[in-house]
Amino acid sequence: MARSSIVVLSGAGICPGGGIMAAHAGDSLWERQLLEEVTVPMAYRQDPLRIQGFYNARRRRLADLEPSAAHVALARLETAWPGDFLLVTTNVDDLHERAGSRAPIHLFGELLKARCTECHHVHPWAEDLDFSSCCPSCATLGQLRPNIVWYGEPPLEMQRVHATLAQCTCFLALGTPGYLHPAAGFREDVPPSARTLVLGAEPAEESDGFREHRVGPADSEVTDLVAELLAEQES
Ligand SMILES: [Zn+2]
CATH class of the missing domain: 3.40.50.1220 (TPP-binding domain)
Structure with missing residues (x-):
């Protein structure tokens, strides 16, 4: 057999x-609005800090779960x-x-990982991401994005x-x-x-x-x- x-x-x-990506009672209005956009790569290209902010808030909330x-x-x-x-x-x-x-x-990726859009390395990441975040592999600043699979990207x-x-x-x-x-x-x-x-x-x-x-x-x-x-x- x-x-x-x-x-x-x-x-x-x-x-x-x-789940962490669902709307929660404690969500601010901007977080609720962002739920519609956060899986769209174009939204990230247009305003990375705004999208980073959404995922930063979700990442911080993991500790409460x-x-x-x-x-x-x-x-x-x-x-x-x-x-x-x-x-x-x-x-x-x-x-x-x-x-x-x-x-x-x-x-669909992990909140606790970040991917560098310069060198494509994936790193464990527990902190907030923003323009000052530095890639541990290539040292480029501000090119780390959440390692989350967005719309149109392969699982x-x-x-x-x-x-x-x-x-x-x-x-x-x-x-x-x-x-x-x-x-x-x-x-x-x-x-x-x-x-x-x-x-x-x-x-x-x-x-x-x-x-x-x-x-x-x-x-x-x-x-x-x-x-x-x-x-x-x-x-
Ligand atoms: Zn890099």
Whole structure:
């Protein structure tokens, strides 16, 4: 029998408050307006400081967030799973890492990394970004941008994700709609015999081709699912 290989795709639905990129009660008016623009590269070219400011505020807010029970359960699954395991996330926060996940793929980048538009190196970055930010590789000033995938830019590490999906025996889409990309495209990549499951807080609005659907709060649903998967492995 083929070695069990799980691919998990996680989305904003497993994060407290719908994720760091969602609108929050404490957002200023300008932050709310910026939510419409921040994923558009043209907006950054026109007014980099304004866009930097939005991401600086989000980056600072990371410290106030804690990993959810769903994050913790997925880290436990990764540790205890006897086969191959790959965690892919659309989230740009570091909550998976803080829960103990080893090396999640951040499809849409990370708030805690900056990329130099001069030399293209990517650096861990915990501070605010502005015109005085200096690239540690080429020492150019003011050319560091958030390492976030914006509209029209390709998601990161897709080759590795596609290759792993093509070999997997189980694909789980958690807190991200199964009928939308990337989950919809990923499901098409998995072998026909693979188990496919999508989990969300509300029933899907459209049919999505996943074999199993679960509806409920992410924390309890993901915790239960992880317990089931591990129990099935032991039996
Ligand atoms: Zn550089």
